[in-house]
Amino acid sequence: MSKHTDAAEDVLLEKKGCAGVITLNRPKLLNTLTFNMIRQIYSQLKKWEQDPETFLIIIKGAGGKAFCAGGDIRVISEAEKAKQNIAPVFFRVEYMLNNAIGSCQKPYVALIHGITMGGGVGLSVHGQFRVATEKCLFAMPETAIGLFPDVGGGYFLPRLQGKLGYFLALTGFRLKGRDVYRAGIATHFVDSEKLAMLEEDLLALKSPSKENIASVLENYHTESKIDRDKSFMLEEHMDKINSCFSANTVEEIIENLKQDGSSFALEQLKVINKMSPTSLKITLRQLMEGSSKTLQEVLTMEYRLSQACMRGHDFHEGVRAVLIDKDQSPKWKPADLKEVTDEDLNNHFKSLGSHDLKF
Numbered sequence: 001m002s003k004h005t006d007a008a009e010d011v012l013l014e015k016k017g018c019a020g021v022i023t024l025n026r027p028k029l030l031n032t033l034t035f036n037m038i039r040q041i042y043s044q045l046k047k048w049e050q051d052p053e054t055f056l057i058i059i060k061g062a063g064g065k066a067f068c069a070g071g072d073i074r075v076i077s078e079a080e081k082a083k084q085n086i087a088p089v090f091f092r093v094e095y096m097l098n099n100a101i102g103s104c105q106k107p108y109v110a111l112i113h114g115i116t117m118g119g120g121v122g123l124s125v126h127g128q129f130r131v132a133t134e135k136c137l138f139a140m141p142e143t144a145i146g147l148f149p150d151v152g153g154g155y156f157l158p159r160l161q162g163k164l165g166y167f168l169a170l171t172g173f174r175l176k177g178r179d180v181y182r183a184g185i186a187t188h189f190v191d192s193e194k195l196a197m198l199e200e201d202l203l204a205l206k207s208p209s210k211e212n213i214a215s216v217l218e219n220y221h222t223e224s225k226i227d228r229d230k231s232f233m234l235e236e237h238m239d240k241i242n243s244c245f246s247a248n249t250v251e252e253i254i255e256n257l258k259q260d261g262s263s264f265a266l267e268q269l270k271v272i273n274k275m276s277p278t279s280l281k282i283t284l285r286q287l288m289e290g291s292s293k294t295l296q297e298v299l300t301m302e303y304r305l306s307q308a309c310m311r312g313h314d315f316h317e318g319v320r321a322v323l324i325d326k327d328q329s330p331k332w333k334p335a336d337l338k339e340v341t342d343e344d345l346n347n348h349f350k351s352l353g354s355h356d357l358k359f
Contacts (some may be wrong), residue, residue, distance in 0.1 A: 018202035068120025102126035122151025132186035141172035146314025154290030163245035301309025303357035
């Protein structure tokens with residue numbers, strides 16, 4: 001067994017049996033991603049992809065509470081305010097890693113046990129296999145911090161059933177346990193008490209093919225018992241979600257929710273009204289455009305958006321309100337949807353010329 005770790009060991013990169021195993025190792029910080037972690041994972045992934053003795057790649061989080069709660073965005077915001085320009089590089093390398101996972105030539109298995117949000121979704125959802133447990137808590141909560149569901153959210157969200165992805169993107173709604181599988185975000189569901197055994201069985205495979213790996217996952221999935229007979233928690237609301245969120249503007253979606261008037265619709269209305277108006281408009285357009293783009297094209301678009309958000313007001317205000325002062329009362333600018341003009345919106349999507357993200 002060989003290890004490649006840095007002094008702080010925020011991420012463990014180990015060759016075990018037939019697999020390369022990535023362990024996100026900041027359990028006290030819910031395994032949030034730093035720039036160094038992203039860089040290390042990227043370069044190791046590329047090496048394992050070329051190594052004939054590595055047959056699959058497994059990624060997991062240490063500590064049992066989180067797979068990965070996202071990128072360490074507080075650090076990015078603080079650096080931007082101090083005029084240390086780390087955001088261009090951070091997002092560039094993070095999105096390159098998302099793409100490397102999406103195009104990985106080796107089977108990639110993400111064990112999404114615990115909190116899986118934002119950047120953690122980017123480390124898992126583009127891989128071939130995503131295994132959720134009953135402890136998985138999924139969300140893309142970016143509109144609440146003046147950002148947008150990045151890391152390829154513009155690719156995978158509009159491809160979920162009906163308008164589910166648009167709903168998850170705009171509201172930051174949390175899915176738990178087997179519902180992460182039922183929504184199509186996970187490919188398999190395994191009871192958490194069997195997770196260590198599943199990993200052992202995968203590591204013990206001898207020169208496995210993709211089909212061998214799929215077969216092991218399928219067996220564990222079939223044997224899982226937790227919430228097996230429960231239906232998808234959003235099943236009863238899917239008609240409402242599909243009709244309300246099929247509008248082409250955020251204002252129309254809000255109008256649809258008002259018109260619907262059900263307690264579910266009014267609850268979502270309340271949530272959406274707390275979000276950054278700029279983020280809501282960017283996000284809806286991001287998903288509409290992303291629905292017909294490749295993952296690489298989406299990441300190039302999202303890189304433009306990320307840099308525009310760094311220049312703007314709402315991201316830094318959102319980080320302050322949610323992560324620093326924790327008063328949960330962000331003062332968005334503009335504070336009203338109608339003040340977010342088409343020109344503002346277009347500026348977010350504008351090419352960065354030679355600074356664009358290219359693959």
